[in-house]
Amino acid sequence: MTNNMTLSRRRMLASAVLLAAAPWQAVRADQPIRLVAPFSAGGGTDVIGRLLAQGLGKELGTTVIVDNLAGATGTIGAAQVARAAPDGRTLLLGPTATMAIAPALFHSLRYDTAKDFIALAPIAHGGNVVAANPGYPANTVPEMVALARRTGEPVVYASWGNGSAGHLAMESIRALTGIKTEHVPYKGAGPLVQDLIGGQVQVGMVDLAGALPQIRAGKIKALAVTGRKRSSALPQVPTLAEGGIAFDTESWYGLFGPARMPDAEAQKIAQAAEKVLRQPELIARIKDFGLDPEPMSRADFDKEWRADMVTWARLVQQSGAKVD
Structure with missing residues (x-):
């Protein structure tokens, strides 16, 4: 009798776990991905974001919605992504200004750029x-x-x-x-x-x-x-x-996620972005805007991003630029 009761309890517990997990899985399958483009509509971040969203949606089998959250050099939109659930449903299209320059200029950010984001994929670079x-x-x-x-x-x-x-x-x-x-x-x-x-x-x-x-x-x-x-x-x-102006630093756009995102989820999104950026039609569209796609591994992009934070911090100091 005791063994039967123990077995019954185990089955009930297993069923409860499955029932609790099932709605989460269904929501994840149906819920769109939110791609935060942290500048206003009509600019480069918005344009590249919409090109990327269409391709990512097809590769990942879901809808990718571009959300323009402008202000404070993109740091308002970036803050929302830094605080988002790390489930792959909220991503950031981060330009150089937001992800490499802002950390040296804004001393009261509500997040730590280097610690609160992971680099997923480089998208494009140019002047x-x-x-x-x-x-x-x-x-x-x-x-x-x-x-x-x-x-x-x-x-x-x-x-x-x-x-x-x-x-x-x-x-x-x-x-x-x-x-x-x-x-x-x-x-x-x-x-x-x-x-x-x-x-x-x-x-x-x-x-x-x-x-x-x-x-x-x-x-x-x-x-x-x-x-x-x-x-x-x-x-x-x-x-x-x-x-005659000795300034040749380029800018880039990259795809980022919250730092606590599981590696399997991050890798899935990174691979999808890589496939999208191989498409000849998308390459042509990006080049038409004066930019070049940026083929690079996640690890190499992460190194470049962190090195650029150091480079731009030096330029901030040399230029004397300050946030009003």
């Missing part, structure tokens, strides 16, 4: 562009510098946020040339580009993905690109280095 309203009197960065020196007036420029790669690049130009600058931070490249077109600001440092359509349409003009070489999307536009 940014110094752009201007068509009516701006300078057509190159050397002309912009000469104009600032001649008038003694600061170059009033916009970037897609305090601590962004654009902010750091323009402050590096200031530090290297001795001109005066005045920074106007935006929450993303989309509204920045619209104000460049409208003439509310005359100069801006913009990510290529966000600026290219308007440059090609002649609504804004490109003065220079950052990076080690000219952009294949703008081969006629010189690099900053060609204009």
